[in-house]
Amino acid sequence: MVDVIDSPASDRIENVIGPTATFIGELKCDGGVRIDGVFQGSVETMGNVIIGETAKVAADIVARNISISGAVKGNINAMGRLEILSTGLVWGDIEVASFLIDEGGVFSGRSEMPAEFEPLLIAGEKEPQKLTAGGDDDEEVATS
Numbered sequence: 001m002v003d004v005i006d007s008p009a010s011d012r013i014e015n016v017i018g019p020t021a022t023f024i025g026e027l028k029c030d031g032g033v034r035i036d037g038v039f040q041g042s043v044e045t046m047g048n049v050i051i052g053e054t055a056k057v058a059a060d061i062v063a064r065n066i067s068i069s070g071a072v073k074g075n076i077n078a079m080g081r082l083e084i085l086s087t088g089l090v091w092g093d094i095e096v097a098s099f100l101i102d103e104g105g106v107f108s109g110r111s112e113m114p115a116e117f118e119p120l121l122i123a124g125e126k127e128p129q130k131l132t133a134g135g136d137d138d139e140e141v142a143t144s
Helices: 135-143
Strands: 013-017 022-029 032-035 038-045 049-051 056-063 066-068 071-073 076-084 089-091 094-101 106-108
Touching (some): 013 022, 076 089
Parallel strands (some): 013 032, 022 038, 032 049, 049 066, 071 089
16 A cells, blocks of 8 residues: 555646646645646746646746746756756756756756765866875975
């Protein structure tokens, strides 16, 4: 038997803005959101967001995973993955843990990933010094 707690509501689409609908305002929820119409304002959810091919969105979006097939103008924060599919258009800054853009997709803005994903930088252009057993050799390495 599946425990209800192990089956998060955030995976289900609970809120839909249909292709003939226009919504202006702030949408906050825990479940998934699908937008196929016109949306202006902001979306904040612990769930996933799907922007359909017919959608025109002018909003900041905060969600777990976001999939975009339509047009979005606004800043995006995806705690998980952001996908811009082949028909997707995004104008705005993004902060994501994972990012995928299909061929044909458009992204114009600044992208940032959390600091824990920064690569380790190698200090300088010199090769690392080798440790030697003798004290005299150490001085020569340091001065050369």
